[in-house]
Amino acid sequence: MKTISCMNIDENLLYSFGAEGRDYKKREPVFKEGDHALYYFQINEGRVKLNNYNEDGKEFIHNILGKKQSFGEAMLFLSHNYPINAVSLEDSRIIRLPKNNFFEMISQHPHLSLEMNACLSQEIYYKLKMVQSLASQNPMQRLIGLLDYLKSYHDEDCHHCFHIAFTRQQIANLTGLRVETVIRTLKKMEKEGSITLQDQKILY
DNA sequence: CCATTAATTTCAT
DNA sequence: ATGAAATTAATGG
Numbered sequence A: 001m002k003t004i005s006c007m008n009i010d011e012n013l014l015y016s017f018g019a020e021g022r023d024y025k026k027r028e029p030v031f032k033e034g035d036h037a038l039y040y041f042q043i044n045e046g047r048v049k050l051n052n053y054n055e056d057g058k059e060f061i062h063n064i065l066g067k068k069q070s071f072g073e074a075m076l077f078l079s080h081n082y083p084i085n086a087v088s089l090e091d092s093r094i095i096r097l098p099k100n101n102f103f104e105m106i107s108q109h110p111h112l113s114l115e116m117n118a119c120l121s122q123e124i125y126y127k128l129k130m131v132q133s134l135a136s137q138n139p140m141q142r143l144i145g146l147l148d149y150l151k152s153y154h155d156e157d158c159h160h161c162f163h164i165a166f167t168r169q170q171i172a173n174l175t176g177l178r179v180e181t182v183i184r185t186l187k188k189m190e191k192e193g194s195i196t197l198q199d200q201k202i203l204y
Numbered sequence B: 001c002c003a004t005t006a007a008t009t010t011c012a013t
Numbered sequence C: 001a002t003g004a005a006a007t008t009a010a011t012g013g
Helices: A012-016 A099-108 A110-134 A141-151 A166-176 A179-190
Strands: A020-024 A030-031 A039-045 A048-053 A059-065 A085-090 A092-098 A196-198 A201-203
Touching: A012 A039, A012 A092, A039 A099, A039 A110, A059 A166, A092 A099, A110 A141, A141 A166, A141 A179, A166 A179, A179 A196
Parallel strands: none
Antiparallel strands: A020 A092, A030 A085, A039 A092, A048 A059, A048 A085, A196 A201
């Protein structure tokens, strides 16, 4: 199945509607939980994580986005504040378009509205899949759920050649597992042949 | 090199 | 089986 990458709007179009490129340093927040949604954000360069912290201070990562992907756009359509944080994982360049300009843009370019529907639907679909796998007590089931989710972003489907470009700690925080459990389970999965481990790399 | 960050192992529960 | 702490490996300057 081909995954619609959210959202990748043409940069020049964004700029023509008043968007600005902004540089974020590693670990710099783009927005925080509770902030008002004021912009449409699209990554030009770098990576951004969406996260929360539970009552023990343990991090849960909802997603990690890369080049040409947007985030937080759902909150533009609601009057809610962000329920999550967005933090730059490396030095990144992010294009941001003020909310009003964003709506002006999609009203003048209705096809963007359709694309937005498709992309938000895609997100809901995979959120449901993730919730299913996260509901499992079995660590391997959780990891498989995440790996399938990540691989779905990948166009070509190749056997054991999709590189999971996350650290084990990040994988742990995406699945609610401890890093040791991730390491142990990945090794078990390699023995069973469902993944390949090369150096530190995970190939699925 | 040294400092930082990530991966793995050890050890107790 | 799991997680905190210690150890080892890699990465970056």
